[in-house]
Amino acid sequence: MYILGIESSCDETSVAILENDKVLTNLIYSQSFHKLYGGVVPELSSRAHLQTIKPLLDQAVKEANLTLNDIDIITATAGPGLIGALLVGLTFAKGLAFSTGKPFIPVNHIEGHIFSSFLMTPKPQFPVLTLVVSGGHTMLLNVLSDYEIIKLGSTVDDAAGEAFDKVAKLLGLGYPGGPAISKAAESGKRSAIKFPISELKNKYDFSYSGIKTAVLYHVQRNYPDGNIPQEDINNICASFEYAAITALTNKIELALKEFDFNSISVVGGVAANKYLKEQVLEIGNKYKKQVVFPDLSYCGDNAAMIAYRGYKIYQSGKTFSLDYKAFPSFFSEYFKNM
Ligand code: KG4
Ligand code: ZN
Numbered sequence: 001m002y003i004l005g006i007e008s009s010c011d012e013t014s015v016a017i018l019e020n021d022k023v024l025t026n027l028i029y030s031q032s033f034h035k036l037y038g039g040v041v042p043e044l045s046s047r048a049h050l051q052t053i054k055p056l057l058d059q060a061v062k063e064a065n066l067t068l069n070d071i072d073i074i075t076a077t078a079g080p081g082l083i084g085a086l087l088v089g090l091t092f093a094k095g096l097a098f099s100t101g102k103p104f105i106p107v108n109h110i111e112g113h114i115f116s117s118f119l120m121t122p123k124p125q126f127p128v129l130t131l132v133v134s135g136g137h138t139m140l141l142n143v144l145s146d147y148e149i150i151k152l153g154s155t156v157d158d159a160a161g162e163a164f165d166k167v168a169k170l171l172g173l174g175y176p177g178g179p180a181i182s183k184a185a186e187s188g189k190r191s192a193i194k195f196p197i198s199e200l201k202n203k204y205d206f207s208y209s210g211i212k213t214a215v216l217y218h219v220q221r222n223y224p225d226g227n228i229p230q231e232d233i234n235n236i237c238a239s240f241e242y243a244a245i246t247a248l249t250n251k252i253e254l255a256l257k258e259f260d261f262n263s264i265s266v267v268g269g270v271a272a273n274k275y276l277k278e279q280v281l282e283i284g285n286k287y288k289k290q291v292v293f294p295d296l297s298y299c300g301d302n303a304a305m306i307a308y309r310g311y312k313i314y315q316s317g318k319t320f321s322l323d324y325k326a327f328p329s330f331f332s333e334y335f336k337n338m
Helices: 032-037 042-063 083-100 109-114 160-170 177-185 209-222 230-258 274-287 303-315
Strands: 002-007 012-019 022-030 073-079 104-108 128-133 138-145 148-154 263-267 290-292
Touching: 002 042, 002 083, 002 303, 012 042, 012 303, 022 042, 022 303, 032 042, 042 083, 073 083, 073 109, 073 303, 083 104, 104 109, 104 303, 109 128, 109 138, 109 303, 128 230, 138 230, 148 230, 160 177, 160 209, 160 230, 177 230, 177 274, 209 230, 230 274, 263 274, 274 290
Parallel strands: 002 073, 073 104, 128 263, 263 290
Antiparallel strands: 002 012, 012 022, 128 138, 138 148
């Protein structure tokens, strides 16, 4: 079976084609012009998706050595995300499904991320302790099967990626912040400054507003004129990264002590973070668990993960009408305790 995936929920336009669970092509166009504005401008994002999506589809079909008629299932992200951006990909996919007569499967973006590690070989084994860390979401999940996801905890305020982006902005490192902070952190000392790691009532919840504010106060107190020497920027980044990542790895260890898992998987844009990967691999070693991180091209937003998830939903026998609407929340029937 050939599955077409379309992703347009935020600032990446992506088109992928899978042959069953094997990726034939996964094209990603990142709208880097948002850097000029210090963050994603929704209306500009929608317009850029509109301009890019058709050429990307043409290129994807060509690279996979197929024609549009060979595609068996058409999948697209239906939410959550920026509504205007979602509508471009979703409507385009519905139009394709209408004109080719092929089944249309809407996909939840977060579910796309959750199962993105199943694009890897070997795949994780259920039950999978899954940490979703992206620009918009931070969640720790017990993934029991393709159709059963139990939430253990989630952020009560900012997402992990959002914290990286906000701290980078206040240090003048630009957008997106994650890669810039990681790079600066490589030359800094993780123990230079002690930033807080939150403890919450639900021990699996996360909070990132305290650490972000602590970085802000540190900068205001020590650099009132706004000039921060590069060495200090490196130390702030390394210390922030240590606290932000330890907040995540602490919960992974807690969950491993309490529940039985066969694998650990970390997904979403922040899964590209090298320090996070090193720490989780160490935990995997300690607890003798398989650890699966998706390839970098499947960490950030991409259509391969959407196609894979759509394929699984198709296999469950579900069908969808072309009236299906885009949705803003991450809830889906596969989350059992939301
Ligand atoms: O999953 P994603 O591409 O988009 C959303 O669905 O949100 O995640 C983007 C987020 C951004 O906040 C970005 O700063 C963060 O992932 N990110 C990183 C790294 N690379 C990207 N955060 C920390 N370290 C990185 N190396
Ligand atoms: Zn995402």
